[in-house]
Amino acid sequence: MATEPTELDTHDVELERELSSLLDVERFPPPEGFRKRALLSDPKVYEEAEQDWQGWWAKQAEELHWFKKWDKVLDDSNPPFYKWFVGGQLNVSYNCLDRHVEAGRGDRVALNWLGEDGSERKLTYADLLADVERFANALKDLGIKKGDVVGIYLPMIPEVAVAMLACARIGAPHNVVFGGFAPEAVRERMEFAEAKVLITVDGASRKGTITPIKQAVDLVVGDLESLEHIIVIAAHGTPCEMRSGRDVWYHEIVAAADAKCPAEPMDAEDPLYILYTSGSTAKPKGILHTSGGYLTGVTATHRYVFDLHPDEDVFWCAADVGWVTGHSYIVYGPLANGATGVMYEGAPDYPHKGIWWEIIQRYGVTIFYTAPTAIRACIKWGAEYPRKFDLSSLRLLGTVGEPINPKAWLWYHKIIGAERCPIVDTWWQTETGQIMITPLPGITETKPGSATTPFPGVLADVVDEHEGKTIKEGQGLLVLKRPWPAMLRTLYRDDERFVETYFKRFGNTTYLVGDAARRDKDGYIWVIGRIDDVVNVSGHRLSTAEVESAIVAHESVAEAAVIGQSDELTGQAICAFVTLQGTIEGTTEIEEAIRETVAAHIGKFARPKRIIWSNDLPKTRSGKIMRRLLRDIAEGRALGDVTTLRDPAVVDMLGQAIATAPEED
Ligand code: WTA
Numbered sequence: 320m321a322t323e324p325t326e327l328d329t330h331d332v333e334l335e336r337e338l339s340s341l342l343d344v345e346r347f348p349p350p351e352g353f354r355k356r357a358l359l360s361d362p363k364v365y366e367e368a369e370q371d372w373q374g375w376w377a378k379q380a381e382e383l384h385w386f387k388k389w390d391k392v393l394d395d396s397n398p399p400f401y402k403w404f405v406g407g408q409l410n411v412s413y414n415c416l417d418r419h420v421e422a423g424r425g426d427r428v429a430l431n432w433l434g435e436d437g438s439e440r441k442l443t444y445a446d447l448l449a450d451v452e453r454f455a456n457a458l459k460d461l462g463i464k465k466g467d468v469v470g471i472y473l474p475m476i477p478e479v480a481v482a483m484l485a486c487a488r489i490g491a492p493h494n495v496v497f498g499g500f501a502p503e504a505v506r507e508r509m510e511f512a513e514a515k516v517l518i519t520v521d522g523a524s525r526k527g528t529i530t531p532i533k534q535a536v537d538l539v540v541g542d543l544e545s546l547e548h549i550i551v552i553a554a555h556g557t558p559c560e561m562r563s564g565r566d567v568w569y570h571e572i573v574a575a576a577d578a579k580c581p582a583e584p585m586d587a588e589d590p591l592y593i594l595y596t597s598g599s600t601a602k603p604k605g606i607l608h609t610s611g612g613y614l615t616g617v618t619a620t621h622r623y624v625f626d627l628h629p630d631e632d633v634f635w636c637a638a639d640v641g642w643v644t645g646h647s648y649i650v651y652g653p654l655a656n657g658a659t660g661v662m663y664e665g666a667p668d669y670p671h672k673g674i675w676w677e678i679i680q681r682y683g684v685t686i687f688y689t690a691p692t693a694i695r696a697c698i699k700w701g702a703e704y705p706r707k708f709d710l711s712s713l714r715l716l717g718t719v720g721e722p723i724n725p726k727a728w729l730w731y732h733k734i735i736g737a738e739r740c741p742i743v744d745t746w747w748q749t750e751t752g753q754i755m756i757t758p759l760p761g762i763t764e765t766k767p768g769s770a771t772t773p774f775p776g777v778l779a780d781v782v783d784e785h786e787g788k789t790i791k792e793g794q795g796l797l798v799l800k801r802p803w804p805a806m807l808r809t810l811y812r813d814d815e816r817f818v819e820t821y822f823k824r825f826g827n828t829t830y831l832v833g834d835a836a837r838r839d840k841d842g843y844i845w846v847i848g849r850i851d852d853v854v855n856v857s858g859h860r861l862s863t864a865e866v867e868s869a870i871v872a873h874e875s876v877a878e879a880a881v882i883g884q885s886d887e888l889t890g891q892a893i894c895a896f897v898t899l900q901g902t903i904e905g906t907t908e909i910e911e912a913i914r915e916t917v918a919a920h921i922g923k924f925a926r927p928k929r930i931i932w933s934n935d936l937p938k939t940r941s942g943k944i945m946r947r948l949l950r951d952i953a954e955g956r957a958l959g960d961v962t963t964l965r966d967p968a969v970v971d972m973l974g975q976a977i978a979t980a981p982e983e984d
Contacts, residue, residue: 326726327698327887334702334734341729346764349741353714357626357761364762368775375776376403376804379619380611383655384418385409386584389611393802398827399818400809401802402588403612410582411591411614412455412488415654416448417582428659431633431682432477435524435665442477444657447484449578450477454485454569456576461548461567463516465490465583468593470514470546472505472536474498474523475664478552478569479640480650482518483592487610488582492590494605497641498523499859500922506539508595511605512811513545518569522557526669533559587611593811594643596749597862598820599851605811606643606749614655616753616805620774621652624743624757625686626715633712635661636688637675642859643749644719647805648688667693673704676735680708687735688717688745690858694727695888702734710735715760717743720858721890722846728767746770746846748832749860750821752805755779756844769843777803781838787825790838796850797836798829806830852946854883854891859924861893863946866927869920870895873913875903880936880944884929884953892928894953896936896973905932914983931980933973939963953977 329335354360368375373392380389389407419427425445432440442450463469469491473479475498486493494512496505509517519536522529533551537560540546551559552569561568591610595603621627625634634653638644640662653660661682667675675697679687697705716736718728723744732742742765746756755777756770763771773779778801781790787798810817824831835847849855852863863881870879878898883891897913899905914926937945940963951958952973961967 326724327695329698329702329730331702337733338726338729341733342725346766347732347741348764349761350739353626353741354761356628358628359623359626359759360761362762364759365775372776372778372801376615376619380404380407380615380804383409383414383611383614383618389587395802398802399822399830400814401806403609403802403804404587404615407587407611408584409587409611409614410488410585411610411651411655412451412484413582414614414618415484415487415651416444416451419444419657420448424657427657429654430477430480430660430662432662433664433678433681435527435669437670440477447481447654450481450573451484451488452580453573453576453578454481455488455580456578457572458485458491458516459489459580460572460576461516461550463489463491466590467491467516468512468514469493470505470509470512470517471495472498472500472517472519472532473552473640474520474525474532474554475640475662476520476552476554477662478518478520480654480662483640483646483650484654487591488580490583490585490589492592492607494593494595495641495646496595497639497922499639499641499924501919502535502539503920504922505536506543508603509540509543509546511595511603512593515545516548516550517546518550518552520552520554521559522555524555524664526666529555529557531557531559533557537562585610588808590808592646594646594749596643597853597860597865599853599862599864601862601864601868603862603865604816604820605813606807607809607811608752608805609808612804612806613752614651616803617647617652618655620754620757621648621658622656623759624745624754624774625688625717626760627653627656627658627686629657629659632658632685633661633683634658634686634688635679635682635684637663637667637693638688638690638719643752644688647753667696668700671704672697672700673707676705676708676710679710679713683712685712686715686717687713688719690720691718691723691727692721692857692889694718694723694731698727698730699888702730705734710737713737713740715743716740717745719745719747719754721855722848723768725767732767741765744768744770746844750807751799751803752807753803755799755803756846766843769839769845771843773844777801779844781836781844782825787829792838792840794835794837794847797832797834797844797846798825799832800829848891854881854893856883856891856893856924857889861921861925865921866893866895866917866925869917869925870897870913870927872920873909873916875899875909876913877901878936880946880949881927882946882949882953884950886928893925894929894931895927896931896933896949898933898936905930926983928983929980931973931976933969933976935966935969935972937969937973938965940965949973
C-alpha cells in the first residue's frame with residue numbers, strides 16, 4: 320500500500336512560511352463569488368439524488384440527445400452485469416458534434432491545439448464534425464463495420480479525437496493505447512482485442528526530436544492475423560514503409576471519402592470503447608465501456624464537478640488522451656457539453672518549464688485539471704515559472720490520478736489559484752469511467768488531501784476487509800455499493816475475470832475498488848492507495864507483475880520482484896529486486912540493459928528507478944515472494960510477521976543491499 324510521499328521543499332523561505340501557516344486551515348469553503356454563480360450551490364442536491372438515485376441519473380441522461388428514449392433506466396436483474404437506459408438509442412458522436420452544430424454553435428472552438436513547435440490549430444465544432452464524417456466514411460470504405468475493434472496509437476494531435484469520434488459514429492469500439500507505451504504493448508493490446516485496424520502516425524514529436532512511430536510499430540505487428548489495415552497520419556514526413564494492400568495514408572483515404580456520414584443509432588449498451596489497464600497480473604485488463612450510461616456519467620460529472628458554463632469557460636485537462644482521463648475529460652465529457660477545450664502536444668517542461676502557464680494565459684483557460692505528480696514537478700522547478708504569466712482567467716482547479724499531499728494542494732491553491740479558485744480533488748478509475756468521489760465546487764468545503772464525498776447518486780463506503788462491515792470512522796477498503804451509469808460492463812471477453820476481480824470479495828452488488836481509504840469524523844473520504852499489486856507512478860497505473868515479466872525477459876535475469884516505493888516526486892516509483900543467473904555479477908551495464916528491456920516491453924515510464932541485486936528473495940515455504948516484506952524493507956519500516964519466511968537470513972542481506980543501491984535520476 321502506498322504511503323504518503325515526503326514533502327518537497329520549495330526552497331523559498333517566505334513561501335514555505337506561507338504554506339505552513341495554511342497547513343493549519345482545516346477547511347476551505349467555496350469562495351462567495353464562485354458560489355453565487357455556480358450551477359450547483361444548494362446542498363439539497365445530495366438529498367434529492369439520494370431519494371431517487373435512478374431518477375437522478377435519468378434526469379442527467381435527458382440532457383443528451385436520444386434517437387429513441389429508453390424503456391428502463393436500470394436493469395439490475397443479473398448483477399454484476401448491469402444495463403443502463405435499456406431500449407434507448409443514441410449516438411455518442413452525434414451528441415458531441417452534430418447537436419451543437421444544429422443548434423447554431425458550429426463556429427464555437429471545440430479544440431485549441433498547440434504543437435510542441437508552437438504551431439497552432441483551432442478546430443470549431445463544425446470543423447470537427449466535417450473531419451469526423453469523412454474519416455468515419457473512410458473507415459467504412461476499408462470494410463470496418465459496427466462491432467469491429469479499431470486500435471489507436473497516436474500522440475496528442477487533433478486526429479486522435481477525430482479518430483475516436485469517427486469510431487463512435489459507426490459503432491466500432493476503439494482501443495486507444497497511450498503514446499508512451501512501447502510498440503510491444505501496442506501489439507499485445509491489438510492481439511487481445513483482435514483489432515482490425517490500427518491508426519497511427521509516421522512520427523511523433525517529443526521535446527524537439529521526432530521519433531519514428533510507424534516504423535517501430537511495423538517491427539512488432541507484422542504477424543497479427545486480425546490486423547487488416549494500418550492507417551498512417553503523415554504528421555512529420557518521417558520516412559516509413561507502406562505495405563501494399565495493408566497500409567494506407569490517412570489524408571488519402573479521407574480525401575477519397577464522402578463528406579456526409581449520418582450518425583448511426585446505437586443501443587445504449589453498445590460498446591463505445593475498450594481501454595486496457597493494469598491489474599494484479601501481468602495481463603492487462605480490457606475495460607469495456609458502453610454508450611448511453613458512459614456518456615451520461617461523463618457529461619453530468621464534467622458539467623457539475625467543473626461547474627461548466629460552456630459559453631464562457633475554456634477547459635483544459637492536461638492529461639494524455641491515451642488514459643481514461645483523456646477519454647472522459649478531454650474528449651467525451653467536454654465535447655458533449657459543448658465546451659471549448661485545449662490540447663497541448665508536448666511535455667510540461669518543453670520548450671520551457673513555464674509552458675503550461677503560458678498556455679493558460681494564451682487561451683484564457685478558466686478551468687484546469689491535472690495530476691498531483693505534475694504539480695509536484697512544478698513545485699520542484701519553482702514558483703518563478705507560473706509567476707511569469709497572467710493566470711487571472713483561472714476560476715477552478717482540479718486534480719486526479721493519485722492522492723495529493725496537503726502541501727502540494729496548498730501550493731496549487733496559492734501559486735496557481737491565487738487563493739481564489741476552489742480545488743476539486745477527483746477520485747475515480749478507468750473502471751468507473753466517470754468521477755465518483757469529489758467536491759462540488761459551489762457547495763463542498765474542501766480539506767487538502769481529501770477527495771471529500773461521493774458525487775450525488777453515488778454510494779461509496781469504507782468497510783473492514785474481512786466481513787465488509789461499514790467503518791464509520793477509520794481506515795478500511797473502499798467499495799461502491801450501487802451501480803452507476805459509466806461503470807465498466809465487463810472485462811473484454813472475460814466475464815469471469817470481471818466477476819472475480821471486482822465482485823468476489825463482497826458479493827455481486829458490492830464493487831471492490833482496490834484502494835484503501837480512511838473516513839474522518841465528518842464523513843470525508845481520504846483515499847490512501849492501492850491494496851493490490853498495482854503501482855501508481857506519476858499517475859500511470861502499472862502492475863508489478865507486468866514489470867517483473869519485462870525484467871525477466873532480459874537474458875541475465877533469473878528472477879525479479881517489483882514493488883512500488885514512496886517517491887516525493889512521482890508518488891510511487893518502481894523498485895526492483897533482481898536475482899541474476901548463475902554467477903553473473905550485477906553491474907551498471909546490466910542495470911541499464913534491464914531498464915532498456917522494460918522500456919522496450921512496456922514504455923519508458925515503467926523503467927525501475929532502483930534496481931537492487933539480491934542473491935535470493937524472501938519467500939514463504941511454499942515459494943511465494945513476500946512482497947509485503949520487500950515493501951517494509953524498502954521503506955525502512957519495522958518488519959511485520961516473518962514467521963512464514965523460508966530463510967530469515969535473506970532479510971538482513973536485502974537490508975544491506977538496499978542501503979547501498981543507487982537511484983536513477
Ligand atoms: C488512484 C485514473 C487518490 C486510485 C482516473 C485509483 C486516486 C487509481 C485519485 C485509478 C484521487 C485516482 N485520490 N487516488 N483523486 N484518483 N486515484 O485507472 O488508486 O488510471 O484506484 O484512473 O488511481 O487509476 P486509473
